[in-house]
Amino acid sequence: RVDQMLANRHILVTAGPTHEPIDPVRYIANRSSGKQGYAIAAALAEMGAKVTLVSGPVLAQTPPGVTRIDVETAQEMANAVATALPADAAVMVAAVGDWRVETADQKLKKGDTSPTLQLSENPDILALLAASPHRPKLVVGFAAETERVIEHATAKRLRKGADWIVANDVSGDVMGGADNTVHLITPDGIEDWARMPKDQVARKLAERIAHAL
Numbered sequence: 001r002v003d004q005m006l007a008n009r010h011i012l013v014t015a016g017p018t019h020e021p022i023d024p025v026r027y028i029a030n031r032s033s034g035k036q037g038y039a040i041a042a043a044l045a046e047m048g049a050k051v052t053l054v055s056g057p058v059l060a061q062t063p064p065g066v067t068r069i070d071v072e073t074a075q076e077m078a079n080a081v082a083t084a085l086p087a088d089a090a091v092m093v094a095a096v097g098d099w100r101v102e103t104a105d106q107k108l109k110k111g112d113t114s115p116t117l118q119l120s121e122n123p124d125i126l127a128l129l130a131a132s133p134h135r136p137k138l139v140v141g142f143a144a145e146t147e148r149v150i151e152h153a154t155a156k157r158l159r160k161g162a163d164w165i166v167a168n169d170v171s172g173d174v175m176g177g178a179d180n181t182v183h184l185i186t187p188d189g190i191e192d193w194a195r196m197p198k199d200q201v202a203r204k205l206a207e208r209i210a211h212a213l
């Protein structure tokens with residue numbers, strides 16, 4: 001039965017952007033609606049999994065049966081992911097900010113010169129999880145690319161230690177849209193999936209995860 005295929009499995013999903021504060025009123029962020037990650041969390045829950053969704057700030061509604069943990073920054077997301085372990089699988093869909101800002105305590109004021117933002121690198125949550133002693137059996141990453149999609153995503157799978165990478169070409173209208181065109185990159189090769197609604201991508205990926213676990 002499809003609705004029981006993931007019974008007794010705990011699956012961790014990250015979704016949405018992170019917000020990296022500049023000062024109390026400003027932040028830098030990645031473009032992410034959270035739609036694809038939320039659809040994946042929903043599809044996994046529909047198959048009976050216990051789902052922990054660690055989410056950056058988005059407008060999307062929490063899917064039924066999903067435990068949602070809200071975070072703002074990449075560091076908070078990394079902590080929430082570590083706290084949510086152990087898990088049988090992890091699907092890292094969040095668009096994590098690569099850098100955080102040296103945050104000002106007070107609102108920056110306009111003046112004669114523009115402020116310079118001091119950036120430091122954020123932890124790579126996916127790479128840390130893949131190298132962790134509590135590594136889930138199946139670690140799935142996403143790769144949003146605007147050019148040479150397969151090549152970049154294949155390199156990313158190896159560099160980050162993920163089992164699978166879902167590569168998507170975001171050069172078109174994917175951001176915030178209802179449809180997605182993805183390629184599933186596994187150790188066995190590359191599958192090109194037809195363009196389909198994000199919730200269909202989610203169900204197809206959830207079924208693949210169920211078979212792999």
Ligand code: C5P
Binds near residue numbers: 074098
């Ligand atoms: O390197 P890039 O950001 O393109 O990698 C994307 C994949 O890595 C996604 O699965 C994303 O959720 C994850 N990631 C992460 N922590 C970061 C950066 C990316 O988990 N700091």
